[in-house]
Amino acid sequence: MNDRDQKILDAAIDVCSRYGVRKTTMGDIAAQAGISRPTLYARFSNKEEVMLAAMQLVSDRVVDEVTRAWQAAMTISERIDVFLECAIVRFFDQIKQMPDSSDLMAGYWQQGTGAQFAFEQGKIDLLVTLFGERREALAAKGCSPAQLAEFFYASSSSFKFTAHDGAHLESLLATLKRTTLVMLDEV
Secondary structure, eight states: OOHHHHHHHHHHHHHHHHHOTTTOOHHHHHHHHTSOHHHHHHHOSSHHHHHHHHHHHHHHHHHHHHHHHHTTOOSHHHHHHHHHIIIIIHHHHHHHHSTTHHHHHHTSSHHHHHHHHHHHHHHHHHHHHHHHTTHHHHHHTTOOHHHHHHHHHHHHHHHHHHOSSHHHHHHHHHHHHHHHHHHTTOO
């Protein structure tokens, strides 16, 4: 990705965070990025295309950040904490403050809903690798690292939208983490 594309996508993320997805226009994104609308349209056909690319950028950044932070984390428990902070907790307040947060939950774009699964796969792959360290413990419980990773990610991601407040989110994530550690024979 070139610098101009990254600037456009960062602008799209910023504008959508302030105005909401529905109210954001290509003109808003171009203005925030400091480019003309024709320049924006030369790279992206429409707002949905911009937002899909922005979702991919955010997902890639989370995967990179978690991967780097895991190098300093010594235990599976610490790595779960890092993952939850980077991939879930950090976005909770942002989502709650977005004017159109319900659009994100409902999958505002048909195209985006299908593509989102591909974006999330990088995060799930991180968890598969982490949980793969305890493959035998999981097999004894009739579960695979991939199954637990998908369950863990789907559950924790849904909490961003269903938790009432920060304390409730913390409680939900703590329960999920404890359950996961039991599955991994880490307690």
